[in-house]
Amino acid sequence: MGLGSDGASVMMGAHAGVGALLKKESVFAVQVHCIAHRVALAASDASKAVQMVANYKRTINSVYSFYKNSATRTSRLRELSATLTDEDMISLKQQCAVCWLSLGKAVSAIKKNWPALIMELSEEAANGNAQSQGLLNIIRSYKFIVLTHTLSDALPVMDKLNKCFQREDVNLGCISPMIQASVAALTHLRHIPGPEEQSFHREYVDGKFKDVAVTEGTEKHVRTFNNTRRQYIEELIEALERRFPHDDLNILKGFDLIFNPDRYPVSCAKPLMEHYGTPKETDGSTVEPLISRENAQRDVVPLLTALRGYGGLNFLTACETVIRELGDIFPDWAKLAKIACTIPVSSVAAERGFSLQNRIKTSIRNRMSEEKVTRLMRISSSGPGLKDFNFHRAAEHFNGMKLRRK
Structure with a gap:
């Protein structure tokens, strides 16, 4: 018997956890903490250990909320983004602790939309919006901009590892090599800045980045960031090794x-x-x-x-x-x-099931019965695609059903 879980104490508890209770029934049972969850937890551990990164996460969530709560601001940001670049605007993303890969997507959106954000927040601040002035002061700072580029180098390493472990047919043989490869990539970043950070340093000239005056860019601030950068990457490496110990598995x-x-x-x-x-x-x-x-x-x-x-x-x-x-x-x-x-070795299939259930049984459809939810989940996960579905036959079947009383 094997048990894969998300690592919660109710599952992994040494005395009353589900795994411990199963081992009382089957002493040869093997309990596995989902490898995809471990990667996500390792990234979360490193973020919590470095105050600058923790503050950064709060800032990008504040930026997300600032625009999410106003369709007018979002529309203006989209127009500015279209003016500054020929590419479509990437929607701002929220960093969520329970959503894997969300930080990487949020950082990518901030990096892509940064010039437009500066312009839009400047306009809001000029009109007397104190919140926009506060956000503008933060995202114009040297540490915020360079940290965005540093995370754009480091987080893809973790995201790639997480995606590898999210596959339904994860091969046991790939676990150790992928962990070692990720540690090697992070170790390289600890000593040599990645391509995104190098790109920032090339464009950061005379205290300006993309023609925007950067604040808090003194040598002292640069040294402080370099120390923090090294600390964060070391925390990532240590968190990975802690979540995947050599004597485990x-x-x-x-x-x-x-x-x-x-x-x-x-x-x-x-x-x-x-x-x-x-x-x-x-x-x-x-x-x-x-x-x-x-x-x-x-x-x-x-x-x-x-x-x-x-x-x-x-x-x-x-x-x-x-x-x-x-x-x-x-x-x-x-x-x-x-x-x-x-x-x-992973509980990804169960997580996908919960996500599918939440997409089907929404707050508006909360009275849907368990049987109907199960049926719709099976259709969604195992049924034919929209291109192959016979809507004409379904309509005929529906029309042939007896009328219900109003």
């Missing part, structure tokens, strides 16, 4: 090493045989192991040799081969292959 790593034909150190079988091949004590009783440790250890070299002979297998196809073709020869490893296919 040992069971998953063991499955990956066994059932990925590219690897094959015999020692990789050890954590699997220790977990599934030894008796477990629970509530004063002993649970027999799922596999024979001796047989599994004896078969590991022949199994790895056999899988290597198939060639071109990835994790899932290797598991399928062991189950269907080699199950009679290596029964213990066939059982482990079935377990490997059922352990969720």
